[in-house]
Amino acid sequence: MSNATQLLHSIPVDPLTGAISVPIYQTSTFIQEAPGVNKGYDYARSNNPTRETLEGIVAKLEKGTHASAFSSGLAAIDAVLKLLKTGDEIIAVDDIYGGAFRLFTQVYEKFGIKITYVDTTNAENVFNAVTPNTKLIWLETPTNPTLKISDIEAIAKIAKASNCLLCVDSTFASPALQQPLTLGADIVVHSATKYLGGHSDLIAGIVITNNADLGAKIKFLQNACGAILSPFDSWLLIRGIETLHLRVKQHCLNAQEVAVYLSTHPLVDKIFYPGLPSHHNHHIAKKQAKGFGGIVSFTLKEDTEAAAIAFVTGTKYFLLAESLGGIKSLISHPANMTHKSIPAAIRRANGVNDSLIRLSVGLEEVEDLIADLDQAFVKINELKSATQQELTSQSA
Numbered sequence: 109m110s111n112a113t114q115l116l117h118s119i120p121v122d123p124l125t126g127a128i129s130v131p132i133y134q135t136s137t138f139i140q141e142a143p144g145v146n147k148g149y150d151y152a153r154s155n156n157p158t159r160e161t162l163e164g165i166v167a168k169l170e171k172g173t174h175a176s177a178f179s180s181g182l183a184a185i186d187a188v189l190k191l192l193k194t195g196d197e198i199i200a201v202d203d204i205y206g207g208a209f210r211l212f213t214q215v216y217e218k219f220g221i222k223i224t225y226v227d228t229t230n231a232e233n234v235f236n237a238v239t240p241n242t243k244l245i246w247l248e249t250p251t252n253p254t255l256k257i258s259d260i261e262a263i264a265k266i267a268k269a270s271n272c273l274l275c276v277d278s279t280f281a282s283p284a285l286q287q288p289l290t291l292g293a294d295i296v297v298h299s300a301t302k303y304l305g306g307h308s309d310l311i312a313g314i315v316i317t318n319n320a321d322l323g324a325k326i327k328f329l330q331n332a333c334g335a336i337l338s339p340f341d342s343w344l345l346i347r348g349i350e351t352l353h354l355r356v357k358q359h360c361l362n363a364q365e366v367a368v369y370l371s372t373h374p375l376v377d378k379i380f381y382p383g384l385p386s387h388h389n390h391h392i393a394k395k396q397a398k399g400f401g402g403i404v405s406f407t408l409k410e411d412t413e414a415a416a417i418a419f420v421t422g423t424k425y426f427l428l429a430e431s432l433g434g435i436k437s438l439i440s441h442p443a444n445m446t447h448k449s450i451p452a453a454i455r456r457a458n459g460v461n462d463s464l465i466r467l468s469v470g471l472e473e474v475e476d477l478i479a480d481l482d483q484a485f486v487k488i489n490e491l492k493s494a495t496q497q498e499l500t501s502q503s504a
C-alpha cells in the first residue's frame with residue numbers, strides 16, 4: 109500500500125534550481141538544436157515537464173508504471189474506450205457514474221460498441237455475461253451514488269481467463285485507500301477532480317496502467333485526440349495530491365461517524381456506506397481497501413422528491429452542489445443532478461430512489477456536520493406537518 113512518506117518523496121525537487129515546488133512549464137513548444145534533436149520535449153500537447161511529473165507521481169501512487177493526465181475524468185474514460193473497435197463489447201457495472209453512462213450509450217453505441225450492464229457486486233454475474241466479443245470489463249468500486257462494492261481480484265481473474273481488459277474507475281476510493289493494479293486490474297482511471305485534487309478547484313482525469321503496451325496506446329491517444337491537462341492544472345493537482353493521505357484519513361473518520369448517526373435516525377430508510385457491517389459487501393471492502401471513503405448516501409422513509417429537496421436545501425455546512433471529494437462537505441440529490449441523464453426506470457431499478465441523498469463528507473468538525481444534518485431533519489418534519497395541516501383544512 110502506498111503511504112504518505114513514499115508519496116511526498118516521489119515529488120521531485122527541481123534539478124535546475126532546487127525549487128521544492130514543481131515548476132510550471134507554461135509553454136507550447138520547445139526549441140530544437142536541429143530538426144528532431146531536442147531535450148526530450150518538442151510540443152506541449154505531446155509532452156510537458158509539469159504534466160510528466162504529475163503522471164510519474166500518480167503512476168507510483170497506484171503502483172503502476174505508466175500514467176496519462178487528461179483535461180477531465182470523462183476525457184480519461186474516453187481514452188480507454190478508444191482502445192476498442194466496432195463489434196467489441198463492454199460489461200459495465202450497473203450503478204455506473206451518470207456521465208460514463210451517457211458517454212457509453214450516446215456516443216460509443218452509435219459506433220457499434222455494445223455495452224451490457226450487470227450487477228458486478230456478485231462476480232458470478234460478470235462471468236455469466238462474458239461473450240467471445242467482450243473486450244473490456246468496466247468497474248467502479250465503490251460506485252456512485254449507492255456505494256456498491258465489487259471484488260476487484262475475483263473479477264480480474266475472470267477478465268484474464270476471458271482474454272479481456274479490466275478497467276476500474278477508482279475515483280471514490282482514491283489511491284490512498286485502494287490500488288486496483290495490485291489486485292489484477294489492467295487499467296485504473298480517476299476523476300482527479302475529486303479526491304486527488306481534493307479542493308474543488310480543478311477538473312482533471314488520469315489513466316494508469318502497469319502494462320507498457322497499454323501505457324503506450326493511451327499515451328498515443330492522449331496526443332492523437334488532444335484532451336491533455338494544462339501545465340497549471342497539472343501543478344495544482346500535484347499541490348492537492350501532497351495532502352491526499354491526510355485528507356482521505358479524515359474524510360473516512362468523519363464519514364464513518366455520519367453513517368453511524370444516520371443509521372439510527374428514525375426518518376432514514378436505507379443507508380449506503382461500505383464501512384457499516386450491514387453493507388452488502390462490507391467484507392470485500394475491508395479486504396481490498398484501507399478505508400471506506402468519504403461518501404455516504406441514504407434514502408428517506410418518505411421516499412419523495414419533495415422531502416429530499418427540502419432536506420438538501422435545508423443544510424448549512426453541507427453545500428448543495430454536484431461533485432465530491434473536496435475539503436468542504438457537499439450534498440446532492442442524484443435523481444435531479446448527477447443522474448438526471450439516466451432514464452427514471454433504470455435509475456430506480458439501480459437503487460437511485462427519488463429520495464436518495466448523497467453526502468460528500470468534508471473536513472469540518474464532525475460534530476458540526478451531524479448537528480447540521482439534525483436540523484435539516486427537523487425541517488422536513490415541519491414540512492410534513494405543514495402539508496398535513498393543509499390537507500386537513502382542505503377537507504374541512
Ligand SMILES: *Cc1c(COP(=O)(O)O)cnc(C)c1O
Pocket residue numbers: 180181182183205207208248252277279280298299300301302311312313
Ligand atoms: C466525477 C466522476 C467522473 C467524471 O469526472 P470529471 O472529472 O467530472 O469529468 C467519472 N467517474 C466518477 C466515479 C466520478 O465521480
